[in-house]
Amino acid sequence: MSSIVKLLWAVSTLCEAVPLGQSLLSTPSSSDGRPSIYNSAVMARRIMHLSSIGTLVTTFPPASDEASVEETRPDSVAGSPIGLMEYFADCEPESGNPTLLAINLASPYKNYASGSKISLHIRWWPIQTKHYPIAEESDDIPTPHTPAALPRFSLHGRLEDIPQDEVRDKSIDKCFLKSHPDSQLWQPGNDIHTSKYVRFVVEQVYWFGGFGDRARILWLPMDVWRNVTMQEIEKVRLPGEE
Template sequence: MIFQPLTAGLLALCSSTFTSASVIPPLANQGVLNYADHANTAHDIDADSVTRPSWFTSTLMARRLLALSPNGVISTTFPSQIPAWSRTPAEVAGLPIGLREYIADCDGILPEYLSHGDNGDPTILALRIATTFRNTAAGSNLSLEIDWWDHLSEAGAVYPGLPPSPAALPRITLFGYLDPLPELSGIAAVNLEKCFLRSHPDAKYWLPGTPGSPHASFWARLVVTQVYWIGGFGDVQQIGWMNVTEWKGIRRDGSLAGVGDGRGWEDVRLPGEKHPAHGAL
């Protein structure tokens, strides 16, 4: 069967059945989007030179995406019954809502008794008044979506024959639960604040315990239980559920014994990145 180029590309992009255990046909056996007439010739890519990265390399890229991302969209659901005193419309009971929140990859600087070993559980500065955290307090599940779409101008065209396209850039959704951190003091609090404020200097005004803060806040982390990855278009990138053991075993400069080939997320680059990585982490 021969697909029209656009149909084949969309099927590759939208499929939700690919997993690390799936049998994915090689690039030569798949339809390739053909937008040559509209391509940015400065970024033309030879389709024959494009190969799909391994699942472990993709997981390294996903961990790097987390490490470089200052925010993401957290999705929760409203309670099935909205309290009568609430200003939230009763009609949204049980419905999902996605809101962008500040995050940072700071677990590795937490005290040893508290850290999860820098295993990819993002740190979140939670405002008690915010809808996201009111929903989790009421028992909602949550997921966190982060992506590389803001880097389109740097990445340029990354797919053969296609002009620069956000859909060709990676994104992940992390599933799990919110784990509030205990109140920190001394050097532990200083280290966490320094790590988080590196990405969010404005957040110093509503850090936990800040005098005169407009909002009450607390530190929390998303404990990751599942990871869904879309590396780009499915004929040149992996799409599907990642190996959570590999996700949790990757570190910046290497991986735990028995995890992948020993590389860390510093050994890969996302589309458009230069060597070394953007900024100091």
């Protein structure tokens, strides 16, 4: 089968409707060889646990917003989405809610404070040293060598301040600094920016596991997302992991 035909066939499966049958929720893989819905959620939770950088997406408020005047923001971008790199850490793994260090002056947090919805995009990209051209015909080529075949997902929800006593009792700051030592410069109480720890309370998860012939593409059930255990996160392996 040619590479072009393979690619077209894979793309044709991307929008496939996936039933939420019990067998798909609970078994490691389904009859077609794809990971189950539950295992897809475990993979997503592992990606979030191992990763520390995502893309935070918000929309600009109306042009009449006070911040738009201060920033000399073009009126034409009102209501437009903007995605920017953002640090996060999995400091409350039992909850499935990532931790962010919010700087009040940063665009995503200003937009959110003005009423914008918010989402966090996270992707998996293992360290690779070789990429294969599309013209290569070997069926033995592992898909992790192309970013298009690797899993990614989008978290949708809301931000919630983490009280100071929780930051202290759960060592949230130490957890975050372990993933991002450079964030010491903008920790709460610094002399440059006003900042605070917030949790991204996950309300919906859109999972894009990769090519549709070997992965699932769907909205993950939230009870499944929240019930994933740390033991499962540590046990599962992602594409490209040893």
